[in-house]
Amino acid sequence: MTVLLVKTADGNINELIESAKYALDNYGYGMSSVRFICGTQNLHKTLEEKIAKFFGTEDTILYAACFDANGGVFEPLLTKEDAIISDSLNHASIIDGVRLCKAQRYRYANADMEDLEKMLIKSQEHRFRLIVTDAVFSMDGNVPPLDKIVKLAKKYDALIMLDESHSAGVVGKTGRGITELFNLRGEADIITGTLGKAFGGAIGGFTTGKKEIIDILRQRSRPYLFSNSIPPMVVNAGIKMFDIVSETSELQDKLHNNTDYFLKEMKNAGFDIKPTSSAIIAVMLYDAKLSQIFANKLLKEGT
Numbered sequence: 001m002t003v004l005l006v007k008t009a010d011g012n013i014n015e016l017i018e019s020a021k022y023a024l025d026n027y028g029y030g031m032s033s034v035r036f037i038c039g040t041q042n043l044h045k046t047l048e049e050k051i052a053k054f055f056g057t058e059d060t061i062l063y064a065a066c067f068d069a070n071g072g073v074f075e076p077l078l079t080k081e082d083a084i085i086s087d088s089l090n091h092a093s094i095i096d097g098v099r100l101c102k103a104q105r106y107r108y109a110n111a112d113m114e115d116l117e118k119m120l121i122k123s124q125e126h127r128f129r130l131i132v133t134d135a136v137f138s139m140d141g142n143v144p145p146l147d148k149i150v151k152l153a154k155k156y157d158a159l160i161m162l163d164e165s166h167s168a169g170v171v172g173k174t175g176r177g178i179t180e181l182f183n184l185r186g187e188a189d190i191i192t193g194t195l196g197k198a199f200g201g202a203i204g205g206f207t208t209g210k211k212e213i214i215d216i217l218r219q220r221s222r223p224y225l226f227s228n229s230i231p232p233m234v235v236n237a238g239i240k241m242f243d244i245v246s247e248t249s250e251l252q253d254k255l256h257n258n259t260d261y262f263l264k265e266m267k268n269a270g271f272d273i274k275p276t277s278s279a280i281i282a283v284m285l286y287d288a289k290l291s292q293i294f295a296n297k298l299l300k301e302g303t
């Protein structure tokens, strides 16, 4: 297991393991509590601050997973007077979160701005409207046109929520996600993300944004209120990871170079690749059986 980790992320993964071990020895194995009873250590507060600083937001709230962050974000903020306008390919956790909320639901075709505008026009009678989209869609690796979403949100007075799970730590020159890619930092009202991918790969999620929004979530978001706090070793490794990605974009540079190289050489080799702006590269074989054979051969190659 350790060998695999060292292989995938060079020396930095050792620093994460050291941070996790340090927290295990000095802060204990687990909190046996939700955050607001006795599940908050200074580590949790520090990680929340570091995440907010990384994204340039005002405050952050941690969850056991991004599934919980998305599950607990809509219901406390929106009522039946409001509307959620959701991309048709959004992650299952967004879909479940929307189901738990009484706001009216509108769905637009994947990254289709004409359809989004239609939904914004259709939903105009609602008090608040929240456009919600994955920042990178996990199947094709495509990115929604955030510049156009921001323009439409301004035109129709809507809020924007991004799920940066596949994007933060990866997309943008320094890995700040798609708001960096489009040079629109500060334009998303709510950002959710995971510690389970680029930021360590264990578990944990977060919502980051305006202080007023995070304050409401701390008071009313059910997966935060009624579920155990993240274990200190995961939190301390998370702190280390945000320190690393805040200080240098070395890991992102390497990833971007690898991605560009893979994309170029796969295209040169004649493969059909879906347009991507992320590290997810969908190699289209258009045949389920062939893709299984292909995957098995790759496994045999040790890929």
Ligand SMILES: Cc1ncc(COP(=O)(O)O)c(C=O)c1O
Pocket: 064, 065, 066, 067, 068, 070, 091, 093, 134, 138, 163, 165, 166, 193, 194, 195, 196, 203, 204, 205
């Ligand atoms: C877009 C997106 N959102 C949320 C999640 C859930 O993240 P977590 O594993 O932290 O629950 C995932 C996980 O695959 C994801 O791809």
